[in-house]
Amino acid sequence: MNLKIQFDCANINWDLVSGTLKMVGMATYAAEIHKKAFENSHTVVFIFDDDRLIGFGRAISDGAYQGAIYDVAILPEYQGQGIGRMIVDSIKKSLQNCNLILYAAPGKEQFYEKLNFKRMKTGMALFCNAADMQKRGFTE
Ligand SMILES: CC(C)(COP(=O)(O)OP(=O)(O)OC[C@H]1O[C@@H](n2cnc3c(N)ncnc32)[C@H](O)[C@@H]1OP(=O)(O)O)[C@@H](O)C(=O)NCCC(=O)NCCS
Structure with missing residues (x-):
């Protein structure tokens, strides 16, 4: 694996985001709705293996003391290899002084x-x- 991490929404294929969420059984919307959700989030994390998008997550936040994590998903073949932890750790680092909530x-x-x-x-x-x-x- 040649993992790369990206903290913005540049050049993201939103159909792939929607498709990945669907593949892992999470709520999905049209690609442009996911684009809006990620672009309006405080923190976004995208993980690539070379150029392949293999996982992502995001948090909405006031940037001061509260945050909420959403849409953490890893392609099935990449699960169980520490990538989910990497995404959540990155969100925690970005929102260090914030309470973080989510529903699993x-x-x-x-x-x-x-x-x-x-x-x-x-x-x-x-x-x-x-x-x-x-x-x-x-x-x-
Ligand atoms: C749940 C998910 C995000 C976890 O990501 P991952 O990359 O597979 O998890 P990691 O390899 O980083 O695991 C970190 C730790 O959590 C444990 N873990 C991961 N998934 C687990 C599960 N479903 N049940 C119990 N423990 C789990 C791992 O064993 C590992 O423990 P360790 O550090 O003691 O070895 C990923 O499996 C996924 O995308 N699932 C489908 C989508 C989903 O359900 N997302 C969560 C929505 S709330």
Whole structure:
């Protein structure tokens, strides 16, 4: 592997972002919606193996004391090789004085526990697609 890390949205193929999210079973939108989400984020991280986009993640933040992590995804064949940790560590470094929250995909909580995240006892969400999120195991 010849890993490269990119901290901006220059020359990103948004169809690949959408396709990767779909491939790993995460919520997907049209490519231009993902472009808007990443471009409006405080921190973006893209990982390439040579020129191939293999993983990414992002955080929205006030840049002062609060941040939230979204869209952490690694191509299946690259999972389990420390790349997810690399992405989350980069976000943590970029937002060092911030509390970081997220909601893990059901079944992926242990990945974040490995990275020292703790389960929240009072997390609340008002999802646009509330019934679907409940069905998928995100809410009670
Ligand atoms: C979940 C995901 C981001 C993890 O990335 P990754 O590159 O595979 O994980 P890493 O190799 O960096 O793993 C870091 C640590 O977490 C552990 N880990 C990773 N995925 C795990 C899982 N699903 N369950 C339990 N532990 C896990 C690893 O064993 C490793 O532990 P170690 O440091 O003791 O060896 C990646 O598997 C993925 O993209 N999955 C599909 C999309 C998804 O569910 N994203 C998360 C949305 S919240």
